[in-house]
Amino acid sequence: MVRAAFALGFILAAASSRAASPFDGAGSAGVEVPKPNLEALQEAAAGGRQSGADLYYFSKEEAAAAKKKFGFAVKGPRKPGFTFDKDVPADIQKQMAADLAFIKGIAGETATALHRKIFGKVNGADYTKFFETRVSAIGMNSCGGGNAVACVIPFRDPSKMWLTQNFIRFSHPQVSRMMVVFHESRHTETQNGNWSHATCPTPFRDANGKDMKSIWTGAMLAGEPACDETPLGSYGSSTIMLKNIAKYCLNCTDKVKMDAGLYADDQMGRIIDADAKREMQEDFKK
């Protein structure tokens, strides 16, 4: 029995050493051997590279490959509606349904020009349409591991959103979880190169000279692919969404509006192009 366990341990260790980490000789009896993560291996093989510093990242090349693979099938927004994969746990489905119901309940009559261009009005019906014409299915994935909550992996399926177990362990406010969901929804747009992230500068500091850190993970953002150069990208558009909810939601509680404003201001820091930033600041003044 001991010998069998040792032999199995050695095989697993050898398999994982081939795949990623150097063999460190830890395969002796009684030492815990890491299980090979098949999902991570598949993603690595598909060109995925996650630092775990912030939200899921894919490269321009991967978006281009996705367009080549799916481009003819994707001609902009599709018929509304989505399905859950069978393996999405009931509590995660329930949380997603509750979050989308919260978004659907938002009432507002106006919005800034950038918001109207991307989403329409600050209004549940417009947000629901945005989501449901982009996301056709929801499944489970590690999304690169770490603190990831949700992701879109264009080269796998550009209209599918993946959730992680963190979706129900997330310690951030509901409106900020929706910010991640809408950020990811934007990544389904194959016709727009899936709005891949821009690389944050090095060093990357705020107006007070402090290093910029991820509000999701606390990791330093300098040099990470966790920024945007356009108001229309995934960080840009979700910043615009939350800023507008903070300004124009008619039936949101003060807490929701405060959270929305806080996370919008944080994500605004990811807009590294001066013209894009100015355009957004002007837009928010109106």
Ligand SMILES: [Zn+2]
């Ligand atoms: Zn993203």
